[in-house]
Amino acid sequence: MTHFPEFEVVxxxxxxxxxxxxxxxGEPGTESSYGDPVEVAQRWxxxxxxxxxxxxxxxxxxGERENAPALDAIVDAVGDAVGVQVGGGIRTVEGATRLLEGGVDRVILGTAAxxxxxxxxEISETHPGSVTVSLDARDGEVVVSGWTEGTGLDPAEVAGRYEALGAGAILFTDVDVEGQLAGVNREAVERVVEAVEIPVVASGGVASxxxxxxxREAGAAxxxxGTALYEERFTLREAMDA
Structure with missing residues (x-):
């Protein structure tokens, strides 16, 4: 499966x-709500x-798929019209395989990986290229369990290790800037991009x-x-045109 043949805004x-x-x-209790997930997905x-x-x-x-009904409903509603990647609570090979066989294109593994x-x-053996490993970094180290535990691992180093294991892409989130509309950490993204050949998807802090x-210039595929689109800082079309 080709990941992002050209740059995408997701x-x-x-x-x-x-x-x-x-x-x-990433703090529980700080959320703003934007309504029914299926309607939101169809709007995008x-x-x-x-x-x-x-x-x-x-x-x-x-560590369990708590919102499986809502996410499954989105996958059913959008069908093959778009690529779908799903993360959150996927901890087993069986769980990942079930999603991939149920219409999801890529599973995102963080804590489990x-x-x-x-x-x-193990997942890549039966579904090559379908695993995106999510590396969340805070203060330059990889954090897990909903961003609560530090691991002492360097994101760029770890990214290379997962590429060798068969990961199809890396999702790199800079937790320090996540959801705050405060701008992005371009250097951190560049380091991860330079460490691997597989696509790196960047997340966190996009405000404009x-x-x-x-x-894109940092090399992200x-x-x-999230927040910037929901708060209407710019439209999806404007971002794609840029």
Whole structure:
């Protein structure tokens, strides 16, 4: 499967308690709600999205797919019209495989991949290129379990390790700037891009079309945007045209 043959702006649909939300800096309790996830997904589709980024936020914190019904409903509603990547609470090979066989194009593994790197290879054996490993960095180190635990690992170094295990892409989130509309950390993204051959998808802090452009120039294959789109700082079309 080709990941992002050309640069893409990917809307994030983060689901908590069955609603579309955006958190500030990953902190529970900071969310703003944006309504029914299926309606939101269809709106992004109509606006020209080629890929959707779906995250089960409750799942990310508890380690189980808490919002599976809402996410499955989105996958059913959008069909093959767009690429769909799903993350949050996927901890097992079976869980990932079930999603991939149910119409999801890519699964995003964070905590599971850090705690058990072999899982990346196991899923990739049957579904090559379908695993995106999510590396969330705070103060330059990889953090797990909903951004609560530091690992002491360097994101660029770790990215190379997952590429060797068969990961199809890296999703790199800078937690320091996540959800705060404060701009992006271009240098951090460049370091990860330089460490691997596979596509790097950047996420966190995008506040303007200029930030989208900066991440593209840093070498990112795509950028995931949440808060800025929901708060209408710019439209999806404006970001794509940039």
């Amino acid at each position: 809307p994030a649909v983060d689901v908590k308690g069955g609603e579309t939300v955006q958190l500030v800096g 589709l109509a606006a020209g999205a080629r890929t959707l980024h779906l995250v089960d936020l409750d799942g990310a914190f508890v 850090v705690e058990n790197p072999a899982i990346v290879g 079309v200029a930030d989208v452009r900066a991440l 795509a950028v995931v945007v």
